[in-house]
Ligand code: SF4
C-alpha cells in the first residue's frame with residue numbers, strides 16, 4: 511500500500527509552540543484499514559506525519575484524517591478520557607487514543623493502530639458495539655428498589671459507598687472485554703465490563719436487585735467463564751481492579767452475601 515507522507519510545511523504547530531521551536535518528529539502510523547464497500551480483506555496502511563511527540567495518538571489520527579485521508583474512520587467524542595468511545599489496539603495493547611501520548615509508545619518505530627478485538631469491524635477502527643452494550647443492558651445497570659418510596663433521599667454511609675466506589679469509574683470503553691481471550695473465543699460471554707457494572711449495583715446498599723443480577727451472571731456465559739487472566743485489569747484505562755470485582759461477584763454468588 512502506498513505511504514502517504516506529509517511534510518512539516520503542511521503541518522500546524524501544536525498549542526503553545528511555533529513551527530520552528532516545537533520538537534517535531536516524523537512518526538509512522540501503521541493503521542489497519544477495512545472498507546467493506548471496497549474489499550472483504552483488511553489491509554495495513556502507513557502514514558508518515560510530522561508531529562509533536564507530546565501530542566496524543568488521537569491528535570495523530572485527526573491530522574491524518576483532516577490533512578491526508580478523509581476516509582479514515584474512527585470514533586471519538588470527548589477527547590479527554592471520559593466518553594470511552596476511542597478504545598483501540600495501539601502497538602498491540604488496548605488503550606484510549608485520547609489518553610496515549612506518542613512519546614510514550616516508542617515513536618521511533620511504526621506505531622500500529624487497529625480496532626479492538628472480538629467485535630465485528632464495521633469500517634477501519636470502528637467496531638459493532640451492540641453485543642457489548644447488550645451484555646451491559648442484561649445486567650440491569652440501574653438502581654432497583656421494591657416499593658417503600660422514601661420521603662427523603664436514600665442515605666448511605668461512606669463505608670457502604672466505598673464498597674463499590676471502584677466500579678463506578680467505568681466509562682464503557684470495552685477495552686477490558688475486548689482484551690479478554692474468553693470473549694474472543696466465545697462472543698456470548700458477558701465479559702468483564704458487564705460484570706463490573708453489575709458489581710456497581712450488587713454492592714450498593716440502596717439497591718434491591720442483587721439477586722436478579724446474580725442469577726443473570728450465574729448463567730453459563732456469566733462470571734464462571736472468567737479464567738482470571740488479568741488482561742482486563744491491565745487494559746482498563748480507568749485503573750479499575752476488574753479481576754477483583756469479578757472475584758467479589760463470584761463470592762457473592764456462592765455465599766449470597768453482598
Ligand atoms: S471496566 Fe475499564 S476497560 Fe472495562 S469498559 Fe469500564 S472503563 Fe473500559
Ligand code: FES
Pocket residue numbers: 585586587588589590591592593594595596597606607608609
Ligand atoms: S474520546 Fe472520549 S474517552 Fe477518548
